[in-house]
Amino acid sequence: MIEQTRFLGMPLKTQRQRRLLVVLYYAVLVGFGLTGLWIGKGAWGSLVAQTFVFGGLLGGIKLGGPVKAYAYPHFPLDTDTSLRSLNLAGRKPFDTSLPEAWVPLDEREEMQRDIAHYTAYRILRWSFGVLVLAYFVGTGLAPVWLADKTLLLLWLFLLYVLSLPQAVVLWTEPQGPAEEMAEVPATGR
Amino acid sequence: MTGSSYRVFGIPMELQTARRKLVVGVYAVLFMFCVGSIVFARTAPIGYSWTIYATMAAAMLVFGGVGGLGSRYGLIKPFPNKPPRQEPVMVDAIRLQLAPMTAGTPDESSWRNDERELSRRDRAHYRAYPVVAGAFPVVLLLAEVGLKVAQGSLQLAWLTTTTLLQSIFSVALLETVLAMTLPAAIILWNEPDIDLG
Numbered sequence: 001m002i003e004q005t006r007f008l009g010m011p012l013k014t015q016r017q018r019r020l021l022v023v024l025y026y027a028v029l030v031g032f033g034l035t036g037l038w039i040g041k042g043a044w045g046s047l048v049a050q051t052f053v054f055g056g057l058l059g060g061i062k063l064g065g066p067v068k069a070y071a072y073p074h075f076p077l078d079t080d081t082s083l084r085s086l087n088l089a090g091r092k093p094f095d096t097s098l099p100e101a102w103v104p105l106d107e108r109e110e111m112q113r114d115i116a117h118y119t120a121y122r123i124l125r126w127s128f129g130v131l132v133l134a135y136f137v138g139t140g141l142a143p144v145w146l147a148d149k150t151l152l153l154l155w156l157f158l159l160y161v162l163s164l165p166q167a168v169v170l171w172t173e174p175q176g177p178a179e180e181m182a183e184v185p186a187t188g189r
Numbered sequence: 190m191t192g193s194s195y196r197v198f199g200i201p202m203e204l205q206t207a208r209r210k211l212v213v214g215v216y217a218v219l220f221m222f223c224v225g226s227i228v229f230a231r232t233a234p235i236g237y238s239w240t241i242y243a244t245m246a247a248a249m250l251v252f253g254g255v256g257g258l259g260s261r262y263g264l265i266k267p268f269p270n271k272p273p274r275q276e277p278v279m280v281d282a283i284r285l286q287l288a289p290m291t292a293g294t295p296d297e298s299s300w301r302n303d304e305r306e307l308s309r310r311d312r313a314h315y316r317a318y319p320v321v322a323g324a325f326p327v328v329l330l331l332a333e334v335g336l337k338v339a340q341g342s343l344q345l346a347w348l349t350t351t352t353l354l355q356s357i358f359s360v361a362l363l364e365t366v367l368a369m370t371l372p373a374a375i376i377l378w379n380e381p382d383i384d385l386g
Contacts, residue, residue, distance in 0.1 A: 114311030158325040
């Protein structure tokens with residue numbers, strides 16, 4: 001399920017490193033949020049446009065992340081249609097020989113993906129409840145501030161929702177014996 | 190995937206067609222609740238809570254799959270795969286030693302999911318997740334457009350801030366209903382006919 005052993009310069013060979021990536025990802029997300037709240041909405045740009053770049057950073061819902069993409073990415077010109085043959089859009093066809101090409105998940109990976117989504121769903125339900133509660137409390141305490149920042153807070157929650165199953169995969173992927181061996185020199189045991 | 194009972198309100202649910210009719214029926218009722226909440230949002234703003242109560246009732250008493258209080262009812266065994274709380278054993282029965290030690294313990298087959306059932310549970314959540322998560326980009330898009338309309342940077346004759354706020358409320362309400370029921374509905378929809386022999 002974990003496709004890369006290195007991501008953005010970070011090694012992902014051991015469970016500890018993968019968990020560190022998850023922590024760092026959410027720390028950066030919180031950092032984005034705080035910066036966004038501080039700067040004001042003029043600097044946000046189009047949040048919808050930025051969503052899938054940050055939300056899909058850990059993989060899963062798009063190619064190129066540490067977690068293998070769950071499904072084959074469908075592009076409009078991906079099928080062998082006359083439109084593609086004529087190449088009217090002038091784009092390069094999706095090349096399956098690229099390193100980012102998608103390989104179907106095997107049975108074990110499908111199981112991991114499903115379990116991760118079950119766990120993420122449970123976490124999401126609680127998070128959603130907390131969000132609604134916080135919103136109700138917030139409308140009583142600081143309604144003007146909340147109305148002003150709702151969009152950014154909603155965007156942060158969307159990124160959280162998009163990244164949650166991948167974070168669960170990275171967090172729960174067990175430590176294999178080879179990984180333990182790899183960790184020995186680092187920990188000095 | 191079915192719990193201790195194969196019936197809902199006395200109607201047998203062994204057949205897939207019966208379960209599919211049930212799913213359609215429940216969602217039709219919940220959809221009516223949603224429409225009612227949206228239509229009467231101004232005159233009866235608390236009406237949406239009735240939709241939430243109806244959804245909770247459907248999730249606990251009809252579909253099942255809910256842990257905690259809802260673990261005794263519904264067609265699907267509780268997803269958390271944990272035993273329901275023990276029922277209090279009759280004191281007289283204990284005094285007379287008529288009940289064995291397991292008297293208050295629920296039958297394991299009524300709550301424990303086997304490997305296949307767990308796999309179905311996880312797959313249903315995998316399918317439901319994008320649907321539930323998909324509501325958030327819609328809400329964000331509506332909120333972004335709403336902000337632009339409110340600021341005056343986007344002017345459309347047919348689009349007002351009130352319309353957008355109502356749309357956000359509608360999407361959020363539908364999303365809440367789906368989040369509470371969709372995985373169980375997917376299981377009930379896909380599970381083949383049950384042969385009780």
